[in-house]
Amino acid sequence: MVKLVRALNRGLDLLEILNQNDGACIASLAQDADLPLATAYRMMETLISRGLVAKGDDGASYWLTGQVSALSNGYAEDSLMVQVAGPLLDALCENTEWPISLTLPIGIRMEVRAHTDFLTPLVLVKVPIGHTISMINSAAGLAYLAHCTESQRDILLSMIFESPAFDAFEESLRDRSVVDTVLREAQSSGHSYLSTDNTYAALGVPIIFGGVPVAALSVRYFKSVVSKADAVKLHLGMVTKAALDISKAWSALRNQ
Numbered sequence: 001m002v003k004l005v006r007a008l009n010r011g012l013d014l015l016e017i018l019n020q021n022d023g024a025c026i027a028s029l030a031q032d033a034d035l036p037l038a039t040a041y042r043m044m045e046t047l048i049s050r051g052l053v054a055k056g057d058d059g060a061s062y063w064l065t066g067q068v069s070a071l072s073n074g075y076a077e078d079s080l081m082v083q084v085a086g087p088l089l090d091a092l093c094e095n096t097e098w099p100i101s102l103t104l105p106i107g108i109r110m111e112v113r114a115h116t117d118f119l120t121p122l123v124l125v126k127v128p129i130g131h132t133i134s135m136i137n138s139a140a141g142l143a144y145l146a147h148c149t150e151s152q153r154d155i156l157l158s159m160i161f162e163s164p165a166f167d168a169f170e171e172s173l174r175d176r177s178v179v180d181t182v183l184r185e186a187q188s189s190g191h192s193y194l195s196t197d198n199t200y201a202a203l204g205v206p207i208i209f210g211g212v213p214v215a216a217l218s219v220r221y222f223k224s225v226v227s228k229a230d231a232v233k234l235h236l237g238m239v240t241k242a243a244l245d246i247s248k249a250w251s252a253l254r255n256q
Contacts, residue, residue, distance in 0.1 A: 010035060011043050015064070018053065023061045077254060078104055081207075081215060082114050084249035089217075092242045093119045096219060096235050098226075101127060102246075103140040104215045108160045109133060110141040113215075122222065124199065136160055136179055137170045139194040139204030140216035146186035147206045147213040153183070191236055193228050203231045207243045209251065217243050 010033065017032045018024060024032075030040035044062055047053040051067040082102065089100045093116035101117075103110040109132040117126040135141030135156065145153055157179065165171035173179065186192040186204075195201040202220045206213040217239055221231055 007043075010039075011047065014040065014043055014047070015052065018062060018064055022063055023056060025060050026062065029062065077250075078113065080253050081246065081250045084253055085114055085246045088242050088245055088249070089114060089116050090119060092116075092217075092219075092238060095238055097122060098235075099123050099127075099220050100239075100242075101140065101218050101220070102215060103138070103144075103218065105135070105141075105144055105213075106132065108135055108156055108163060110135055110138055110144065110216065123220075134160060134166060134170050136173050137166070137194075137196065138218065139192045139202035140218040141204075142182060142186055142192035142194060143204035143206045143216045143218070144213045146183045146192060147208065149212065190240065191232070193231070195223060199223060201226075201228065201231070203236065203239065205236070205239045205243045207247050209247050214247075217246075 013033050014029060014035075017029055021028065021032070026041055026044060027037065029035075029044065030037045033040060035043070044053060048055065051065060054063050054065050055061065056063055081104070085102045089102060093100045097120055099115060099117045099120055099122065101112050102114040104113050105111075112127050112129055112131045114129070115127055117123045133141065135145050145156060148156065157176070161174055161176065165174065182192070182194075190205065192204040193201065194204070199222060200220050201223045202218045204216050204218040207215040207217065219231070219235060219239055226234075
């Protein structure tokens with residue numbers, strides 16, 4: 001069993017208590033958290049040093065700062081993207097008839113945050129929301145990596161190659177020269193294409209915001225039905241437009 005960090009738990013307890021009783025004094029906080037007064041004081045001073053808590057003008061009360069809500073900005077903005085992408089993914093699936101996924105980067109992996117697997121019968125295995133996959137083992141991840149800045153891409157690839165491979169296929173992809181060639185092609189063409197088994201292949205397109213990739217769209221195909229050339233010819237334009245529309249709608253919603 002992993003040993004928990006007791007001090008961190010106590011600090012989080014204090015934040016939760018202060019969230020319910022903003023402006024409380026140190027004696028009240030210590031009592032509610034079941035902490036010695038001196039311990040509660042040191043923890044509150046630590047939270048002040050991190051910008052999460054501030055003292056009131058009276059010097060005796062403690063108040064949460066706006067920095068606390070900033071901790072949820074990443075989650076909130078990701079949720080906004082899922083919100084605006086939903087209708088666009090549904091429309092894209094209706095036009096292509098193939099399953100579409102919205103994936104966002106999380107560390108060195110891509111996380112599926114929305115998809116249309118339930119809207120089309122052309123799916124053998126439905127991908128669960130929250131499923132993650134290595135960036136080099138997915139069309140979405142390759143599309144994302146290809147459009148990162150060079151320094152960011154180097155850092156991510158170094159981390160990927162230093163981490164344990166998830167499976168044999170991912171291990172087979174760990175040739176830096178091959179990956180670099182694939183990424184250059186994706187960068188120049190604006191899309192990636194990857195076949196991970198004998199059944200499926202996928203086309204990926206980055207979602208760009210402020211000149212950098214923030215997510216990616218991918219379309220999965222049965223290889224026996226749709227060739228790479230047909231996927232590009234028939235659907236690349238629609239997928240690229242959907243990625244642009246998601247970026248614009250996300251920007252508009254964030255600015256409201």
